[in-house]
Amino acid sequence: MKTFHIPVPDSSILEAIQHKIDFKTKPLGALGQLEKLALRISLIQQTLNPSLQKPHLVVFAGDHGAAQEGISKYPPEVTYQMVMNFVQGGAAINVFCRQHNITLEVVDAGVNGTFEKSLPIIHNKIPNTFGTNNYLKEPAMSIKEGQKSIDRGAALIQKIFENGCNIIGFGEMGIGNTSSASLIMSKICKLPLSECVGRGTGLDDQALKTKLQLLQKAQDLHRRLDTPLKVLTAFGGFEIAQMVGAMLQAAELGMIVLIDGFIATSAYLIAHQIEPNISHYAVFCHQSDESGHKAMLDFLGANALLKLDLRLGEGSGCALAYPIIQSAVNFMNEMASFESAGVSNV
Template sequence: MLTPAIHTTHNETLAAELDRAINNKTKPLGSLGALETLAKQIGLIQNTRQISISDPAILVFAADHGVVAEGISAYPQDVTWQMVENFLAQGAAINVFAAQNKCALHVVDAGVNHDFGPRDGLIDRKLAKGTHNFAQQAAMSNAICTAALEAGMALAAELKGNVVGFGEMGIGNTTAAAALMHKLTGIPVAECVGAGTGLSPEGVLHKQHVIEAAVARHSRAVTPFDILATFGGLEIAMMAGAMLKAAELRKVLLIDGFIVTSALLVAARMQPAILDYCVFSHCSNEQGHQKMLNALQARPLLNLGLRLGEGTGCALALPLLHAAANFVNQMATFESAQVSEKSE
């Protein structure tokens, strides 16, 4: 597999020009807070002072996980395909929020344990009917993991816009994400696992023990790719591939919650410069997400107590990207508005 070449957005000359443009708007210095930081980041990603948000899209990847056989979810596996049907029927939260913000939504079957047949609105990239149970064996073969990464790259390359949000659906995927988090950050498993879809404290402890035993079983998985193939999901691998390609194409990456950030962890270990392109939409209420964000030195835009997934945080943060672009492009300068600047 050829990993996309991602270049840092560091550009001192452009950064200084963006700072001057932002600071010269009719406002006290720094008074738009995180929006100013966001506007500068978008400018550096797009390599221009004329920043724009055009044709934003959210990719929602769905897949099943063999580890559900270990009793680590409060919901049965059938909920994965049932929720995909809900996406296609425009009935989920992500449908509502994406439509509200005029954002394209693409639902991808990366590996759901269900036969949908040809369906309007469903992108079929199914590589298997879910992963293997990583408590017993590696979740994916190297070939399947590579195919998932490459499928994600191809999907990202097809998008015409300059902003890509990432969402997911897959019963059991918080278990996969927690295992990835532990292996890639070294944070103890107990601090990585959470309630997921609503486990009791006893259920969370059981999930922790399942992951710890699997980590001990698969101790030879040490490279980012091997960790992904061993513990990841098809939707997680496909997301990681899409993120890598989107960053290579200098798109803004909108990162959702716990599972999406675990995919980014993998991608960032493969290509650290990808982090320059990432806007972290929110901090999830899922136990472990804040520590995952800390490991990436990420500052999320929102903290709404969300833990739904689906890319909902991306859709809710999208208006802030528009606001960042709009104030840079439309707000008057001190000179144009004939407003006196701060006296020395």
Template sequence: MQIPTVSPIADPDLSARLERAIANKTKPPGSLGALETIAHQIGLIQQTVEPALRRPAIIVFAADHGVVAEGISAYPQSVTWQMVENFLAEGAAINVFARASGCALQVVDAGVNHDFGPRAGLVDRKVGHGTANFAQQPAMSAADCAAAIAHGVALAAGLEGNLVGFGEMGIGNTTAAAALMHKLTGVPVAECVGAGTGLTPDGILHKQRVIEAAVERHASACEPLDILAAFGGYEIAMIAGAMLGAAERRMVLLIDGFIVTSALLVAARLQPAILDYCVFSHCSDEHGHRRMLAYLEARPLLNLGLRLGEGTGCALAVPLLHAAVDFLREMATFESAQVSDKSA
């Protein structure tokens, strides 16, 4: 499997031009805060001082996890396919928020333990009917993990716009994400594990112990793809592939919450420059996400106490990205508005 190559966005000349363009807008220096940082970043990604966002899209990847057999979720596995049906019926939070933010929405069956048959609006990239129970054996074979990544790369290649957000659905996937976080960051398991779909304190402790035992079982998994195959999910692997494919095409990557960020941890170990392309939509209320963001030195745009997933944080952040590029492209300069700047 060939991993896409992601190039750094650093360009000193363009960076200086962007800084001048931002500074020359009719406002006090730095007064638009994080929007100025984002405008600068997107300008570097798009290699222009007049960035624009075209056809933003959010892709929701769904898959099941064999580790639910260990009793690590408050909900049964059947909720995964039932929520996919809800996405297709346009009844979920992500449907509402994507419509509100003007985002196209794709729903991908990466590995749900259910046969949907041909369905309008559902992209079938099923690698398997859910992963194996990683408490007992690796979640995926190396071949299936590679296939999921390749599907993600191909899906990114089919996008028509230049901004993509990532969402997920999969009962048990906070357990997979916590295991990945621990293995890829070294943060203790207890600090990675949270309530997920609503576990009690005893349930959280049980989840922690399941992960700790699995980490010991798969102690030989040290390389990023081996870690992903041992503990990940088909949706997480496919997200990592889509991120890499989109960054190779110099798209803006909008990162959602805990599970999506766990996929980014894998992608960043494979291609560190991918972080140049990432805008972090929010800090999830899922325990561990704040530590993930700190590890990546990321500054999320929003902190709304969300822990739903589905890409909902991405959809809510899209208007902020539009504001960032629009002010850079459309806002008057001191000269054009005949407004005196502070040095006049």
């Protein structure tokens, strides 16, 4: 597996960035979180004039062996069907990416099906992997498969970066992946499963109870997980594993890393355990309505830009937050200072 080297941004420019923000034609702090966002982006890019270039959103798709056990309201074949919906432009993330001129890439990270090579899909499967194993019986994937998945996610982002992109968001599609995220969260955040398991795609009370019982069984089976990679390979999906590599690579390259909701944040939890310096490059786009996401964000000490009660996945929160990120960059570059506007400062 690739070793990631993520630098801490040089803070020597921090005072100059803050001075530029403070001397815009506004009271100190009047733009609230936009000011913090502008500072973070300027620090990442080491400039007083930040820019957003060729924004991308990458949706990783993969199937989960445990989805056959009834942990989701929807059958496993919906993963394949939704990938086709992405390709045809009919999903929510398609709508939002079109609206905000974000390039959408759809990745087959481990879907239980074969897609025509002519389709606009990035075919990124490890050979002969059509979804993970059932973690109620065995680890979801081998350590080697986990390492290869991380490497494939990283290699994909390298290509996108080389085409001029400097801001990237991540989404996912995989029936059963809220369960994987809950198991990862419970282990990394050291919280009981009952505080990590939610309704996912809309389970009723009885189905939620069954889901919790099944996940407790999985947790009991995989007790000795002493590294983030072992946690990932015990419970994760190939889409989550590739997302881990993608996030780490994006941060290593100095890109702005947009984090979506519950499942994307579970991938970030693993990435952060592998290389904590990723935190300097991450922007958390929204607080999901999925039970447990707030606790994840609290564990990370993160504040999300939006709270719209979303629980869709697909990277939808990233796309919706993007115009706010644009506003932060635009005020930094285009808003007059007191001096340039001839306005008296207090």
